[in-house]
Amino acid sequence: MTDNTSSEQYAAIDFSPLSALTDDEVVTHSPVSDVRLPSGKVLALITLDNGRDHTRPNTLGPATLTELGATLDSLKKRADAGEIDAVGITGKQYILAAGADLSDITKVDSRDTARLVAQLGHRVLGQLSELGVPSFAFVNGLALGGGLEIALNSTYRTVDASAAAIALPEVFLGIIPGWGGAYLLPNLIGIENALEVVISNPLKQNRMLKPQQAFDYGIVDAIFPAANFLEDSLRWADGVLGGRKVERKNEPGKIERLTKWPIAMKMARGMLESKIGTVPRSPYVALDLLDKAKSGTKAEGFAREDEALADLVVGDQFAASMYAFDLVQKRAKRPVGAPDKALAKKVTKVGIIGAGLMASQFALLFVRKLQVPVLITDLDQARVDKGVAHIHDEIGKLEAKGRLDADTANRLRALVTGTTDKSLYADCDFVIEAVFEEVGVKQAVFAEIEAVVAEDAILATNTSSLSVEEIGAELAHPDRLVGFHFFNPVAVMPLIEIVTTPKTSDAALSTAFVVAKGLGKNAVLTADAPGFVVNRLLAKVMGEAARAVYEGTPVVDVEKAFAPLGLPMGPFQLIDLVGWKVAAHVQDTMVRAFPDRFYANENFHALAELSEVVEKDKSGRVTGFTKAAEKVLKGHVGDSPASAETILTRVQDGLAQEIRIMLDENVVPAVEDIDLCLILGAGWPFIDGGASPYLDREGASQRVFGDTFHHPPIRGVASRG
Numbered sequence: 001m002t003d004n005t006s007s008e009q010y011a012a013i014d015f016s017p018l019s020a021l022t023d024d025e026v027v028t029h030s031p032v033s034d035v036r037l038p039s040g041k042v043l044a045l046i047t048l049d050n051g052r053d054h055t056r057p058n059t060l061g062p063a064t065l066t067e068l069g070a071t072l073d074s075l076k077k078r079a080d081a082g083e084i085d086a087v088g089i090t091g092k093q094y095i096l097a098a099g100a101d102l103s104d105i106t107k108v109d110s111r112d113t114a115r116l117v118a119q120l121g122h123r124v125l126g127q128l129s130e131l132g133v134p135s136f137a138f139v140n141g142l143a144l145g146g147g148l149e150i151a152l153n154s155t156y157r158t159v160d161a162s163a164a165a166i167a168l169p170e171v172f173l174g175i176i177p178g179w180g181g182a183y184l185l186p187n188l189i190g191i192e193n194a195l196e197v198v199i200s201n202p203l204k205q206n207r208m209l210k211p212q213q214a215f216d217y218g219i220v221d222a223i224f225p226a227a228n229f230l231e232d233s234l235r236w237a238d239g240v241l242g243g244r245k246v247e248r249k250n251e252p253g254k255i256e257r258l259t260k261w262p263i264a265m266k267m268a269r270g271m272l273e274s275k276i277g278t279v280p281r282s283p284y285v286a287l288d289l290l291d292k293a294k295s296g297t298k299a300e301g302f303a304r305e306d307e308a309l310a311d312l313v314v315g316d317q318f319a320a321s322m323y324a325f326d327l328v329q330k331r332a333k334r335p336v337g338a339p340d341k342a343l344a345k346k347v348t349k350v351g352i353i354g355a356g357l358m359a360s361q362f363a364l365l366f367v368r369k370l371q372v373p374v375l376i377t378d379l380d381q382a383r384v385d386k387g388v389a390h391i392h393d394e395i396g397k398l399e400a401k402g403r404l405d406a407d408t409a410n411r412l413r414a415l416v417t418g419t420t421d422k423s424l425y426a427d428c429d430f431v432i433e434a435v436f437e438e439v440g441v442k443q444a445v446f447a448e449i450e451a452v453v454a455e456d457a458i459l460a461t462n463t464s465s466l467s468v469e470e471i472g473a474e475l476a477h478p479d480r481l482v483g484f485h486f487f488n489p490v491a492v493m494p495l496i497e498i499v500t501t502p503k504t505s506d507a508a509l510s511t512a513f514v515v516a517k518g519l520g521k522n523a524v525l526t527a528d529a530p531g532f533v534v535n536r537l538l539a540k541v542m543g544e545a546a547r548a549v550y551e552g553t554p555v556v557d558v559e560k561a562f563a564p565l566g567l568p569m570g571p572f573q574l575i576d577l578v579g580w581k582v583a584a585h586v587q588d589t590m591v592r593a594f595p596d597r598f599y600a601n602e603n604f605h606a607l608a609e610l611s612e613v614v615e616k617d618k619s620g621r622v623t624g625f626t627k628a629a630e631k632v633l634k635g636h637v638g639d640s641p642a643s644a645e646t647i648l649t650r651v652q653d654g655l656a657q658e659i660r661i662m663l664d665e666n667v668v669p670a671v672e673d674i675d676l677c678l679i680l681g682a683g684w685p686f687i688d689g690g691a692s693p694y695l696d697r698e699g700a701s702q703r704v705f706g707d708t709f710h711h712p713p714i715r716g717v718a719s720r721g
Contacts (some may be wrong), residue, residue, distance in 0.1 A: 028058040176282055333522075361491065384419060431449055437585060478501070498524065544571075551640050562647070566688050
């Protein structure tokens with residue numbers, strides 16, 4: 001195959017079937033203005049703009065691409081006629097483009113239509129390198145997916161140093177960069193950098209690049225401050241047109257293609273298998289495309305992307321990912337069941353009962369995000385001083401990393417104080433406890449605090465599985481108590497389960513939701529049921545893993561049996577992270593509440609007393625029990641190991657049954673809230689869509705209650721038949 005131009009490669013294709021996807025498209029227009037450069041040369045500048053403000057980014061749907069294609073066709077004619085010397089492309093304020101219009105892609109009705117979406121992107125963006133004059137992408141703001149691919153298809157690129165984010169996030173959503181990214185990027189910045197951008201970053205909770213990183217990788221050729229970004233970029237472009245050489249130090253040469261490439265591929269594949277298992281498809285498809293990009297023509301690279309994108313867009317994992325994406329983007333931002341925010345009490349000072357690690361994490365988060373005084377307390381002054389010192393130290397680390405300036409750091413330190421004198425809580429509006437997980441202990445600290453604080457101060461408990469109503473049973477005003485359950489690590493995990501009891505007032509609930517939002521967290525409302533949502537379902541997973549081990553299944557086999565769930569880690573790896581004592585406590589709570597549905601073993605507590613229970617490889621995967629653990633297990637383990645299939649079916653059916661019961665008992669408003677909790681609080685993968693679409697797809701819902709959670713089930717076009 002010769003290296004055709006994109007226009008030739010896609011010339012004979014009829015794109016008219018895509019017009020059916022454009023009904024609701026917010027079209028991003030591509031007006032052109034001519035700019036005379038200092039040298040006298042003329043650059044035709046396209047400014048992408050959908051006419052909305054920066055809260056509605058430019059996106060690239062079929063109508064947008066068709067219009068941009070026509071714009072580029074006319075610019076090619078002008079270039080051929082000698083009227084212009086270069087073409088530039090930039091975006092409206094703060095935004096180049098946030099990629100393909102995903103609402104369009106979810107309407108795709110067949111693999112052929114999906115392929116057309118890829119081909120249209122290639123046809124249009126590919127023209128940027130075929131205009132007969134150089135093209136310059138001036139990345140003035142957000143550039144994600146197709147937005148970044150506009151830049152990659154251009155001859156040269158500059159970036160605004162204040163641009164919000166630059167990324168190819170497609171693998172996170174179960175697809176691949178399908179408009180040139182998988183071929184062009186490794187050929188621009190080398191295979192190792194490309195693996196980072198295309199695969200590793202999306203799998204790290206969709207990590208984005210800052211402009212400086214994009215420049216360091218060599219994705220862009222120049223970086224300029226925001227103040228004069230466009231003027232500086234135009235002056236730089238004029239210099240390039242005048243003969244200034246553009247150095248690209250990461251561009252791969254022959255040696256890299258022959259030697260580094262295959263080694264990097266082998267390592268990346270091994271890393272993926274150990275980190276995410278083999279269930280997710282898109283990372284492996286992306287890996288294959290990056291591998292093949294080391295040789296062959298651009299036309300071949302584009303054709304491979306067309307087929308790969310078509311396959312993935314019609315698959316189950318993309319459908320589940322889009323469901324999950326919608327939950328996180330929309331439902332999480334408007335929590336169902338949250339009372340009117342006008343009812344919330346204004347929080348001007350926060351009290352935290354406890355000065356241990358969890359309390360310190362709370363204090364740091366509250367002071368950083370709310371910027372109000374935060375008071376911590378503990379049993380003696382030494383513990384208080386240690387807690388305050390730890391928080392001050394953490395603020396210092398953020399300052400050293402440049403995430404806080406000196407003035408802000410000093411102000412935050414001054415806002416955090418510690419005491420053993422509970423009377424200082426008198427003017428706190430919101431008090432949260434982080435003490436030992438025992439009802440009596442929590443009741444005692446709240447009784448002490450309630451006597452001091454104002455009648456309308458809100459009390460919050462961070463219990464992970466105890467009854468919030470029982471904790472508040474001895475309060476004079478139980479209506480002010482709300483469950484406010486964080487996940488570890490507090491700074492990173494985006495979920496707070498807000499727990500309401502039959503007595504909780506709307507004012508307390510409303511305050512909790514407003515505070516959660518102020519902390520930058522997503523809140524989901526849950527009833528006061530054992531384990532709430534996340535711990536109840538994780539207890540199901542961990543209990544089934546423990547059951548299999550005590551039946552006599554080797555721990556490594558149990559971990560492998562859970563792999564098809566696609567969880568970020570195996571059950572025993574998770575228990576080790578959570579802590580064996582915490583896990584044993586949660587299992588006991590669940591078995592006490594639902595003895596017929598949850599599994600716990602007395603021997604679990606003996607294991608929890610050990611300093612180390614499992615052995616792990618360098619990736620953190622569990623490889624077996626320690627010698628000490630084997631000794632503790634001796635005599636408690638049966639001799640009838642379960643097959644991988646049996647274990648997986650038990651956990652699938654157990655989850656389907658528990659979720660059905662939770663919905664019947666109104667623990668949450670809808671199944672979407674359970675999936676949202678699992679995605680945000682337990683790292684459940686987007687490609688499963690949380691748990692319910694996966695359980696529908698695997699037949700567990702049907703086996704357990706003769707129906708599905710979703711009507712119709714969330715399936716890709718290819719499976720609908």
